[in-house]
Amino acid sequence: MANKSSVFDMIGPIMIGPSSSHTAGVVRIARAAIRVLGGIPDEAEITFYNSFARTYEGHGSDRAIFGGLMDFKTDDERIKNALEIAKEKGLKYKFKSIGNSSVHHPNTIKLNLKKGERTVEVEGESLGGGVINIAEVDGFVANFSAQMHTLIIKAQDISGAIAFISSVIAQEKANIATMSVSRKGKNDLACHVIEMDSGINKITTQYLQSLPWIKELIYIPDIDL
Amino acid sequence: MCFLFESFKGWKKYCEEKNQSLPETVIQYEIEQKNSSRELIYSGLLQAYGVMKDAVITGLKEDMTSRSGMINNGAKKVFNHPLSVLSPEFQKLISRALSAKEVNSCMGRVVAAPTAGASGILPGTMVTLQEIHQLSDEKIVEGLLVGAGIALIIEEKASLAGAVGGCQAETGSAAAMAAGAIVYCLGGTIDQVFNAVAITIQCMLGLVCDPVAGLVEVPCVVRNASAAAIAFSSAQIALANVSAVIPVDECVEAMGEIGASMESRYKETAMGGLAATLTGQEISKKVLIQDIEILPDETLPD
Numbered sequence: 001m002a003n004k005s006s007v008f009d010m011i012g013p014i015m016i017g018p019s020s021s022h023t024a025g026v027v028r029i030a031r032a033a034i035r036v037l038g039g040i041p042d043e044a045e046i047t048f049y050n051s052f053a054r055t056y057e058g059h060g061s062d063r064a065i066f067g068g069l070m071d072f073k074t075d076d077e078r079i080k081n082a083l084e085i086a087k088e089k090g091l092k093y094k095f096k097s098i099g100n101s102s103v104h105h106p107n108t109i110k111l112n113l114k115k116g117e118r119t120v121e122v123e124g125e126s127l128g129g130g131v132i133n134i135a136e137v138d139g140f141v142a143n144f145s146a147q148m149h150t151l152i153i154k155a156q157d158i159s160g161a162i163a164f165i166s167s168v169i170a171q172e173k174a175n176i177a178t179m180s181v182s183r184k185g186k187n188d189l190a191c192h193v194i195e196m197d198s199g200i201n202k203i204t205t206q207y208l209q210s211l212p213w214i215k216e217l218i219y220i221p222d223i224d225l
Numbered sequence: 226m227c228f229l230f231e232s233f234k235g236w237k238k239y240c241e242e243k244n245q246s247l248p249e250t251v252i253q254y255e256i257e258q259k260n261s262s263r264e265l266i267y268s269g270l271l272q273a274y275g276v277m278k279d280a281v282i283t284g285l286k287e288d289m290t291s292r293s294g295m296i297n298n299g300a301k302k303v304f305n306h307p308l309s310v311l312s313p314e315f316q317k318l319i320s321r322a323l324s325a326k327e328v329n330s331c332m333g334r335v336v337a338a339p340t341a342g343a344s345g346i347l348p349g350t351m352v353t354l355q356e357i358h359q360l361s362d363e364k365i366v367e368g369l370l371v372g373a374g375i376a377l378i379i380e381e382k383a384s385l386a387g388a389v390g391g392c393q394a395e396t397g398s399a400a401a402m403a404a405g406a407i408v409y410c411l412g413g414t415i416d417q418v419f420n421a422v423a424i425t426i427q428c429m430l431g432l433v434c435d436p437v438a439g440l441v442e443v444p445c446v447v448r449n450a451s452a453a454a455i456a457f458s459s460a461q462i463a464l465a466n467v468s469a470v471i472p473v474d475e476c477v478e479a480m481g482e483i484g485a486s487m488e489s490r491y492k493e494t495a496m497g498g499l500a501a502t503l504t505g506q507e508i509s510k511k512v513l514i515q516d517i518e519i520l521p522d523e524t525l526p527d
């Protein structure tokens with residue numbers, strides 16, 4: 001079925017203002033990023049690019065980012081005070097603005113997050129209507145919407161990896177919607193990003209994680225749940 | 226197979242052939258297309274209407290000052306003003322549309338209907354309609370279903386986004402949804418409902434999207450009030466069977482055609498219209514962040 005709109009796209013979504021690309025989309029980028037990190041960060045460096053660089057404060061995107069970093073949903077009224085709440089919790093942060101990066105989508109945010117010893121870098125784009133694209137994870141091209149269930153697997157670049165991973169997922173009867181691989185350098189790590197229509201069991205992710213050639217596995221169920 | 230909301234003409238024909246009401250066809254559509262159920266649709270819309278009512282109340286009660294300062298408790302001032310220019314009901318209608326939209330500008334919770342920029346129009350009109358005519362929440366939900374059907378067709382044939390079709394696509398579509406819902410809730414026929422939509426679109430055609438400093442504040446907030454008023458004026462005209470002459474589908478096509486030929490500076494880019502005025506630019510300088518890094522290698526061509 002082609003993508004027909006829902007009644008709840010016409011009367012909805014229920015959201016925090018002022019605009020879906022500056023609030024809902026931004027909250028969702030941060031919600032995706034903390035799932036990559038594996039929890040609420042202790043430190044965050046937030047870089048707003050291009051159009052966002054000038055407009056983020058006026059549109060309240062700085063608060064929206066912190067709402068998402070604290071795992072608030074897009075319709076949570078605490079978003080308005082998220083910056084204060086984050087400060088109270090002792091979250092350390094820094095904002096940066098870069099005005100003219102032609103390689104980035106107009107509404108791009110880069111998040112450098114730290115929790116304990118773990119650090120991640122996530123780059124997200126707010127495409128309008130609250131829809132997002134997570135463009136990069138730790139420097140790897142990722143391009144996923146976080147609307148489905150997403151697996152990010154960093155693995156040694158061995159032959160047969162793609163077929164193997166997809167067959168394991170097929171065992172779960174999870175339908176793969178998109179799958180992409182990006183590499184950093186030759187013989188280095190490959191990063192597999194797999195979007196699935198339905199979720200997979202913990203035992204499957206644990207199995208994949210136990211394989212010696214798989215270096216890191218991040219599983220992100222639908223971020224709006 | 227349900228009706229797919231491709232034209233008003235088709236929608237009417239479908240209703241007549243199947244002997245179904247306007248809201249019923251929308252329910253069937255949602256069930257078939259989205260695997261939903263009647264209960265889920267009703268409860269979802271009741272919840273949305275609850276959020277709309279809350280937004281109206283919040284905006285009239287709590288402090289509504291936006292970060293730019295351009296929005297500053299306007300709804301309350303209108304609500305409490307001692308002089309009603311028309312009637313107390315009209316005064317309430319205007320203040321409610323302003324109120325819900327101010328909540329949106331001040332980072333409160335709203336229903337995007339159809340978009341965030343137009344989020345004051347259905348709350349203002351539906352709450353006031355319900356109060357004046359003593360309608361049940363269920364009746365209002367039916368009205369919202371009709372509004373959703375109207376928006377589905379406009380989305381299909383034109384657009385609902387200011388960045389694509391200008392403000393006529395946002396506040397214009399919301400006003401059309403509200404006008405159709407009003408006529409439906411007051412017992413109008415299908416022809417009367419669609420005529421109200423046609424008249425409303427005729428009133429809103431050509432409106433550009435020119436938000437000052439790119440913020441969804443000026444002129445968006447006052448346009449929510451005027452769109453609410455236009456929804457009622459169109460409903461009044463349509464219920465009396467005064468024809469829009471140009472059929473509703475053709476009105477929507479005109480909206481699409483105008484939107485497509487609008488220059489991009491009138492489509493949410495904040496480069497034309499009110500945004501480009503002297504004052505608009507001054508405000509923009511104050512509001513927008515100036516202290517930003519410019520990457521040197523990208524500014525200089527090699």
Ligand code: SF4
Nearest residue numbers: 342387392395434445
């Ligand atoms: S002017 Fe633009 S931003 Fe404002 S309500 Fe209209 S379409 Fe939306």
